[in-house]
Amino acid sequence: MNTDIISTELLNSIELLAAQHGKQMPVFTASEISLERPKNSEHGDWATSVALKLSKPWRMPPRAIAELLSTFLEAIPGISCVDVAGPGFINIRLNPSASGGLAKTIVDLSNSYGQGSVYRGVKLNLEFVSANPTGPIHMGGTRWAAVGDSLARILKAAGGEVTREYYFNDHGAQIDRFSRSLIAAHLGEPTPEDGYGGAYIHDIAARVVSAYGHDLSVLPREEMQEVFRSIGVELMFGEIKASLHEFGVDFDVYFHEDSLHESRAVDRAVERLRELGHIFEQDGAIWLRTTDFGDDKDRVIIKSDGQAAYIAGDLAYYLDKRERGFDRNIVMLGADHHGYVGRMMAMCAAFGDEPGVNLEIMIGQMVNLVREGQPMRMSKRAGTIVTLEDLVEAVGVDAGRYALVRSSSDSQLDIDLDVLGKQTNDNPVFYVQYAHARTCAVARNAMTAGVRREDAFVPELLAEESESQLLGVLQEFPRIVAQAAELREPHRVARYLEEVAGYYHRWYGKCRVIPQGEEPVTDLHRTRLWLNDATGQVLRNGLYLVGVSAPERM
Template structure:
């Protein structure tokens, strides 16, 4: 019996009790019946507090209502016992056969287990990384690469139609500083005071010169800067794309900021907001009245010199996304962008949309790589920053991604490179991957010993305490995925599969699948193989949502 089946049964019993007492049910919907895993497994497999919610409007004592519902549930096939606890909690214990049936369900649906429909029919635009094409991706952007791609996978598993989008900042002063830095490197001059340093600048400068295939030194400075700008930005962005691809992150759309200004999208956005009544002119500039919409001050869109302010691009870009049909637009920003949130939400409201729904902004905190107990401060290639390549070189893609995604993105993170290099249970990614590899080893050994799933399945035999605990945690996976999607918290999946790995290792130590010596194969061993393989599917699916591999041998 799945949690969904049990929740439906409880809802049906609520309707029976309501009819018997002539209680009002017009406002009652099945989705309100929520089941939770008791923290103490001695309290049962599932618990519900629905009696506490319904008792007051029905004029009943919560414990009295819970007792009536418990009596109704006791007759349901698959339920072993129902108890009322505290002020009116209902604790439900399933019989072994009902609980054990989950193992076959998981194996039958395989890679689909955990998927849901929370966002079925919803178009989501997920914008993340969006690092300026002026240098390698630093650790903040690397964190968003891991978290953003994992969130995209989770939202897709929850039924959403997700587009991964990279906002290519190829317009503005930072590009000018980048091209001047390349020129300086090419000419052997010191880097500009406000420019970029690091070995990568010299690498790109050499490649620009090779690609141009003519003597750049004869060009006027402004023409030389344009050459280094156009070719250099493209080369740098190519390196960024390649680094992300190696990290397992690819985007559906690469949106060029420059296109917003070339296509007059900014002017169209300003005109739309003028029609909405949010634009005013003052001191020769064009302003957006955001103070009426929760911002701390009004914002200049077009400066008095006719140049567009930075927010002008944001306005045009947001409108473009909405016109492309996205219901929800999620933007991931770095720790230094807290000040942008209020103005962006005001912008959303100015277009007539709902902040927090049509537009969401996630703020990620800083990441430090720690080696020998000390933070890494320098990159071999970038000089002043630690990059994505530094992380991958140190621990590999799997360990890097897992370490970045297993903690809440709104908390600062220190990644211990020494720990991630260890092949011990102290290393969380090794612990989980080893559990998966162990399920594969058990399956291989079972086949060699003549234990075949298809020869028998007797879920009522899965009555060992370790089996009950393992089944209980496997049952949670669909709820964890839905919760991670709704809360935008991929780390919940990582912490969950670590919990699954723990229960699996304990089960492995206590419940044998492989017959010993000349021992005859039994239905218990065959059924345990179903449970073993079901666990492998759940761990593999969870790792897949995080973009981490599930090795079959370690």
């Protein structure tokens, strides 16, 4: 019996109680009923405070509601007893067979355990990283690569139709600065004051010369710059895509900013907003009246010289996404873009959409790599910034991704490279991966000892306290995934995996799957193997969601 079943039974009991006492049924779903694991296992397997939530609308003492609900719950198969505690908390204890049966359920469901339907039928566009093609990906972009890819996996597990999208900034002043930097490197000139430095610039410049295949010295400066711009951007973006792929991150769509201007998408967006009555002209420029939607000032879309302002691309891009059929558009931006949120939400509302629903903005904070207590400041290749490649070189893909995902993305993060390099329990990714490898080792040794899962499963035998605790945490996985999807917080999955690993290691120390010496194989050994393999499955499924491998040996 899992939490979904218990929540549904609770909701049914509330409906029956409301009908009996002439009370209005509250407006909430089974998934909104809070169920928690009691800190003291003597208080039961699950606890709920739903009676306190009903007290005010029903004008009844919460303890009286809890006592009435308990009579319904006690009649439900799989529930052994129900106690009311304090002002109205309901403690629920399951039959051992109902609790232990989860192990077989998990093994049978395999990779699908934890998946849900929160976003079934919903088309989601998830735009993340979108680093300018002017240099390697810095640590802020690397964080979004790990978090964004994990969030995409979690949203898919919650039933969503997810498209990973990279917005390719190949239009604007930064591209001109990049091409001028490449020319300077080629000609041996100083880096332009507003240009880009680092060894990678010299590498790209040399590759442009090789790819062009002709004598660049005969070209006028402007034509030379165009060669370096077109070839250099393509080469740099190729490196970015390769780095992301090696980091386990690939995209479904690479959207080119230039296409918005070439296809007249900006003009179409302006016309749509004009039809909706939100455009006005002043001082020779075209404006969007964003103050009608909570922005601090109105925004220029087309400047008086006819050039498109930065927000023009945002308007066209958002409309393009909506026309492609995306119900929800999630954009992940760096900390330096915090000031963009107000105007982006106003833009969404101006199109007649709902901010926070049709458009969501996630802001990620900065990341520091720390070694020997000191933050890393320099990259061997990029010069003044620390890059994705620096992280991978230091600790590898798995440790790097896990470290970036396991903390809330809206908080600044310091990653201790010394800790991540250790194969100890202080290293969280090692702790979780080792738990999974241990489940695999137990399964291999069980096979050698003749312990076969298929020969018996007697769930009521899983009665030891550490087994109840492990089953309880395994039961939480579907709800953790649903919460991570709804709250856009992949770190919930990572922290949950650490909790599972902790309960598993304690269970491993107390309960044997493999008989010792001349001890015969019993149904208890076989049933415990189901629990071992169920734990491995949950760890495997969770590690996949955070984009980290689940090794079978370590």
